[in-house]
Each structure stands twice: as structure tokens, then as C-alpha cells.
Amino acid sequence: MLFSILVVVVNAGVCVIYDSGIIAKPQAPPLILVNPGTQGVNVTLGANNTWANITVKATTEYQEITRNGGFDTSPNGWLYGYTVYSGNATVAATWNQTYYFAPGASGVVLLYMRLYNPSNIIGYVNGSIYLVQNVTIPNTPLSSVTLNITYYSTYTTSFSTLSSYYLFAELLCMNGTIAWSGLQSITTGSWNNASFTIPTTSITPGETYTLLVGARVSGSTLNILTIIGNLTIYQLFDSVRLYVEPLYPSFSGSVLDLNVTNGNYSSSLKAANLTVLGGTNVNISVFLANLSGGVTTSIVASSGLLTSNATSEVQLTVPPLGYTSGYIHLSASIYPSSVVNMPLKIRYSVSGVTVTYQVNITIIDPPNKDIAVSSTHNISHQCTHVRLGRDRSVKGFKHLDKLLPSILENSIPLQRWRG
């Protein structure tokens, strides 16, 4: 007898239900949700990490849009890349809590590159090694964009000479063209802070760029008989943080991590609806990314309306040590004092069964922390005006409790304004 498959919203696991109505076989979910720990993001995870309520604080404050910019506990969110322009290279990239030759920092990424020339008697070597991350600029005018880097550089030469050694940073458009590039001479042998001010005219709000930060080196190496000279650089990063200062309350970053425990799954997102309380000048972009940099198309909301409500699929795989399989990236700018709610569904297939996880995202303007409500109050009946800040108010919201599920879980006293 053929059995039918029920597609259920999974709260406690994956259930395959047969039409006999007797057998229900629960299995451990192969994909679980993880709190990314992003600043300004409050994540409440449900049973078996298969549903989540997320509250995101959009702010006009100086905010970091790089993911895991401090490398505190892992290299998650970052890849490394290298380019050899001349010569050959041996490279390595590792994360470690600390490195014996560069004490004084915690949670450090090391990029290692040994350049040599395989054939020329005196060969020119030239290469770069760098960290890579896709960053999405909030879709709002920006006051400033700054890249702050804490690095330690050192190098060794063996039958070779160093001719140039630079710290570089680039923002590449998704088509590979350079939106911005910066270059600084490297200071070696100590931990240093470098800062790049990126002109706001160089980047487009709402766009996703590939951020490269690394070292470039060139020199000449000797290669005679058994002497094979090499030029080796050790580039350590304690932090790489890209900051933006938006004019309107904004957020850009990962709001939820996804981890696959076994197998490979094509996953996608779908937005059920979008509710905006307040000004409709709301721009939202949500996509799903995997650990190797693959991204889906975006769910897009423009001027408060969903213009695209589903993403394409991206493959999520079991991550290597220190990484997560993927993450949901949110880029949002909202009208001051607005509250935006977007219920999402994460979808993937297991043995022919489509599994759906419910993720509820609420985006608030920070002054809304003043209106966090107690779960013992039903404000839909009690409030006609809700005070959102010292001098901001939104009138006539009758179902705010439905729109602020994660706030409702906080037991912060309700402040009401009766005007």
C-alpha cells in the first residue's frame, strides 16, 4: 500500500506519518538551528533546536557587519584565499586560541604563505593571502564605513630578498570588480591596529560585497642546485571588523546559524508574510548562505512590501571543525520606531520528506526596549498608544502581542502611555 507523506511544521523532530495512522517514527533532526551570538540579536530556540524566535535590534549606532570579526572561539564565517602572481607557493590557514610566536591575543587566525621559485636562478615571487567573507551593506544611506584590523605580521627569508610587503583590504562586487581597495605598509613583529576609512560613495547600500583582508608580498628568491630560496610570511589576525554607521535604524548580519549533523541538504527560505508597524520605509533582504560562501537568492521587502518571498536553494553540509553549515543573513533598514515581523520557513528534504522549520524574525528600533511587555499582559486590549521611546509613539496597534513574540517571552515590565 502506498503511503502518503505528511509535511509538518517540525517543532520537536522529524515525523514521518503513514496513512495507517498508527506508526509515527520520530528521528533526530539532521539539521539544527544554532544561536550565532550576533550582537543585537536575541535568539530563543525551541525544542530540539528546530524552531526559533529572533528579535533583531536595528540601530543607527556604529555597528559591525562582519560575522565573527573577533575569531574568538573559531574561524566560523571566514574563508581564506590566496593568489600567486609569480612563483610557486605553499600555504596554510589555521585558527588557534593563541600562537607561541605572537602572544598577547586570543582567538587568532594565521595565514601562512611560503613563496619560492621552482626554476629561475633568480626568480621573482609575488603573492597574496587573505581572509574572505561576504558582507552585506545595510540598505540605507551611511554616515561612515570603517574597517578595523588587528594584525601581527612576521616573515622569514631564506636565500631571498623582500621587496614589498603590504596589508591590503578590498571590497569586491559580486561580479568580481573592485568597489574599494586599501593598502598600508605592514609593521612587523608586534600586534598592530590598522584602520581603513572607506568612502561611502564607493559602496552601494543593500549590496553584498566580498571583503578581502590580507597581506601581499613580493621579492626575489635564489634557486641554484640544492639551494631553493623562499620567502615566507606569517600573517595573523586577531580581529577584522567592518563597521557602518547608518542614517536609519539598520541591521546587517547573521541572525541564525544552521548546523547539519549528517548528510547534505538543499535548503531554502520562504517568507510567509511581512507585517510592518510604523513607517513603511522598510527594506529587508534575507538569504541563506553556506560555509563555502554559496548564497541563495534573497527574500526582498521594499518599502514595506514583500517583492520576493522565497529564496533559491543552497547546499548545506556537515561543517568542518569550528564552522557551522550555514546561516541566515538579514539585512534590514526600518523607519524609526517601527516594528517589523517576518515569519520564515526553512525548508529541506529528508528521504523525500520536506521538513519545515519555523523561524520568526522581529526587527525593532532600539527605543522599543522601553516597551518590552510582560507576558502576563494582553496589550492588544489594554493599549491604544504604545510609547516607543522618549518622544516617539505609534498609535492604534491592536495585535502587538502577535508581532512581538520574542519580546513577550521577556518579563520586562510593560510601560504604557495613556495620552
Next chain:
Amino acid sequence: MARLRLAKRSAILGAVLLLLVIVLFLGRVAGFPAAVVIVSGRSMEPTLHVGDIVVGVKLPYNVSDIVIWCAGPTYCVVHRVVEIKDGVIVTKGDNNPSPDPPVPKSLVRYKVVGVIRWYVWLPAVLLALLAYAYVHREYFLKRQVSPGDVASLMVVFFVVFNAAIALLAPTYYSPRGGVMETPEVTLKGTSVTMNGNVLINLNVRNTRLLSVDSCEALVYGEKREYVCEAIVVSNSQILVKGIPKSLLERMLEERVGPLIIKVKAKIVFGVLNGIYYVYPTWRRPEVTITNGSVMIINPNPASLRVNVTTYAANRPGPANVSFKSYVLEAGGSVRIDLSKYRYAYIRVEYLFQGKHVIIQKRVRP
């Protein structure tokens, strides 16, 4: 006579072609005011294609100009200038995703002022060579080789060589990379050897143990730390030596512990700060009697004090009582021979894990 004229013409043509080769090959090296190079990569597409000849002239250049910079006699780059500052220029291939490393301005040889497309010059040269070979086919067939023929062969070789390089040359080194390795060192288990050393067995992933910088041993709950010596015996084992014997002895006799070993080790580039708890398996001494002999064996990796009292006699009545204290080394034993007595008893006392243990046995009969 006609043959001589032909040989002269061949020599002149060969000389001209040789000169062309010199200009092509050595112009940029010798610092001529102008030079030509053949494009061998696709990094400048669609502006320049593989096989195109670019003409460079020593002229001032600006951002967005295409220049030829050379880092060695055989390494030149034809790319567009994207930035000029502080004595360096940054160039980028139009088709490359990122710019080249900055190079000193002194490496810039020429500004590109013209280009001869490959589909113009290559067929023309090949046709000319074919025509030349056809005209002089008799010489080639009769193997009458002149200096011009040698020059022609060199030119053919040059063209074929360059064309092959141009066609086989990689586009550019695409960026490569991936995820970063995260070292993982976890404890598999510890064991105490009979000579009082501690072997720490580790699971090591994505790194390698290099050396141990420091080692300290202490008993849990106590403040005093003892310096120990630790060495890396394999990529997954650290051997800790020099642990004070008194520590292990106390752990055996008193109920203290576990033993804590703190090691600071170098791993590939990184540092391992390991704090490992060692729980030795303590076993009670074995007391065995064989043919009137008593054997007491200490199976532990620490020495143990054992008090032995013997009661021996050859007839019923008063017995000879003897008391002796033994220190049994780790794994050590003592044999007490009571076979010469007709009647013998033994009483063995020791401290084990905070307990006063007494074993009494009849040895004979």
C-alpha cells in the same frame, strides 16, 4: 651566380628577422625606447587577447593606462594601472577579480600605445614563412643550409614557441583557498607507568605536537606544584617524567588525588595549554603463600610500606614473633621464607587508600 644572389638575399632577410627577434626578446631588457611583447594570458580580456602583440613606448602614464612592468628578464606583466601612490603602482588585469600586488614604479618599462591582434600578425608571419620556404624549397630539399636558413628556422622556432606559450598559458592564478583548519587536541586517556611516569594519550587533529615548554604536577586540592619534565614521544603522546615519588606514594597510601598534570606545549604554530587529571589504578598488594614461603607483591607504580609480623614455631606452644617493615618499590616484591618452621602465621599491615589494611594468614602447616 644566381645562387649566390639568392644566398645573399637569404642572409639579409635572416639578419632582419634576427634583429626583429632581438627587439622582441631583448628590447624591454636592454631598455630600448620601445619594445613589443606578446600577450600570454587572458587576464586583460576583452582589451587584450592571448597572442596579441602590444607595443610599448617609454612614455609617462596615468591611472587607467595599460603599462608593461617587468620584474625580471623573463617576467613582464601587461596590466592596467589602477592606483599610483608612494613610489608604487597597483595594476590589475581587466579580467582579474583583484589587483596585482603593488610594485615599485621603477619596474614600469613602457606604456602600451598600440596592439597588433593575433589574427593579423600570426597568419601573416606564417604565410610569409610558408612563402619563404616555398621559394627556397630547392635549398631545403638539397639540404643546402645557409645562414639565412638558420635565421629562418630560429624565427619559426620563435613563432611556434610563443604561439604555444600563448595558447597553453594559464589565464591567471585564480584565487584559491578554503576553510581554515581548527586544531583539536583532546584527551584520549592517561596511564601511569611502573616507573612512575605518566603517559598522556591525545587525539590530535589538524595540528602536530612539537614540544613541551613547561610541566607542573600537583595533587588535587593542594597548592604546592612540582616541576616535571615532559617530552613529546609521538604526535599523540606526551610522556611526563620526574613526578616526585612522594606524590604517588601519598596517593597510594592516603585517599588523595587525582594527580593533576599541567603542560604547556607547542603545536604547529599554536600553543596547547593542557590540564590533565590522572587517576592511577591502585591495586592492593598480593600476598601469596607457596610451600611455606610468603610472597608480597606491590603491583602499583608507587612504593608502599608494608609491616610484616611472623609467628613461627616448631612445636605447639610459645612462638617466635618477628616484626619487620619493608618498603616495596613500584612493582617490587618481598619473599619471606617460613618453611623451616612447622607452624607459621603471618600478619601483613599496610595503608591503602586511607585504610589500614591487615591480612593474617596461616603459612604452615
